[in-house]
Amino acid sequence: MSDIGLVSLVGAGPGDPELMTLKGLRRLREADAVVYDRLVCRELLEECRPGAELYDAGKAPGTGRHGAGQEATNRLLVTLARQGKSVVRLKGGDPYVFGRGGEEALALVRAGVRFEVVPGVSSALAAPAAVGIPVTHRGIARSVTIATGHDSRDGDGGHDWEALARSGGTLVFLMPVEHLESIAARLLEHGRSPAEPAALVRWATTPEQEVVFAPLSGIAEAAARASLRPPATLVVGPTVALAEVIAHGPVVLAGVPG
Numbered sequence: 513m514s515d516i517g518l519v520s521l522v523g524a525g526p527g528d529p530e531l532m533t534l535k536g537l538r539r540l541r542e543a544d545a546v547v548y549d550r551l552v553c554r555e556l557l558e559e560c561r562p563g564a565e566l567y568d569a570g571k572a573p574g575t576g577r578h579g580a581g582q583e584a585t586n587r588l589l590v591t592l593a594r595q596g597k598s599v600v601r602l603k604g605g606d607p608y609v610f611g612r613g614g615e616e617a618l619a620l621v622r623a624g625v626r627f628e629v630v631p632g633v634s635s636a637l638a639a640p641a642a643v644g645i646p647v648t649h650r651g652i653a654r655s656v657t658i659a660t661g662h663d664s665r666d667g668d669g670g671h672d673w674e675a676l677a678r679s680g681g682t683l684v685f686l687m688p689v690e691h692l693e694s695i696a697a698r699l700l701e702h703g704r705s706p707a708e709p710a711a712l713v714r715w716a717t718t719p720e721q722e723v724v725f726a727p728l729s730g731i732a733e734a735a736a737r738a739s740l741r742p743p744a745t746l747v748v749g750p751t752v753a754l755a756e757v758i759a760h761g762p763v764v765l766a767g768v769p770g
């Protein structure tokens with residue numbers, strides 16, 4: 513095999529294996545090698561053809577739990593492609609939404625490896641949808657902002673909190689669980705109402721799905737009381753109240769907005 517293989521950065525969707533795209537599934541079934549992420553549904557890996565090489569990116573040599581191994585993953589993708597293999601890099605949700613897909617794409621470009629992106633259904637949109645929250649709604653929310661909740665512990669977390677708070681639209685935070693208190697505090701500080709409805713959705717679209725609803729001022733406490741752990745997505749905004757009417761999925765805790 514002398515040709516360099518194609519690397520496909522494929523979004524696996526938010527959890528439910530049926531929420532993967534047809535194109536992504538086809539790539540997965542045809543791949544010689546699959547490098548997958550921690551949050552990817554194991555059922556999808558059963559779609560790989562017999563003999564396909566499977567690599568857990570979390571366990572690539574030199575990887576740490578918080579992306580210290582990104583370099584190792586980049587190298588692995590390049591090495592497999594140079595061996596002439598068709599490679600699927602399977603990532604949770606959408607590869608370019610807080611998935612470090614951009615870094616992998618840049619590494620592949622630099623190495624001269626052909627690649628494509630097969631977008632996926634991001635948990636940023638699927639998690640609210642799964643519990644009955646439309647992220648936009650005529651007359652209620654005219655924008656949706658997807659932000660990381662991860663680095664908001666100290667300082668301003670890099671966000672323009674005033675702009676986030678002022679947007680009036682729906683705010684979706686990924687990786688928020690450890691920082692719920694500071695996220696809520698910053699939004700309140702910049703003018704969001706304490707009564708603003710909020711929801712924290714865990715393992716959306718899977719059988720383990722859980723959701724906690726509470727007003728913004730109480731969401732951190734409600735999540736703590738429910739012992740809600742990652743992976744979860746925080747949704748803040750007036751459309752969260754619509755879940756009361758549209759609701760799907762098991763509601764773990766009351767304090768439903770309204």
Ligand code: SAH
Nearest residue numbers: 605606609611634635686687715716744745
């Ligand atoms: N690329 C992914 C996001 C990766 S960051 C996407 O587009 O969905 C990982 C974060 O995504 C988690 O910390 C959590 O905030 C969110 N997440 C991923 N899967 C989720 C799920 N099934 N339910 C709720 N949130 C999820």
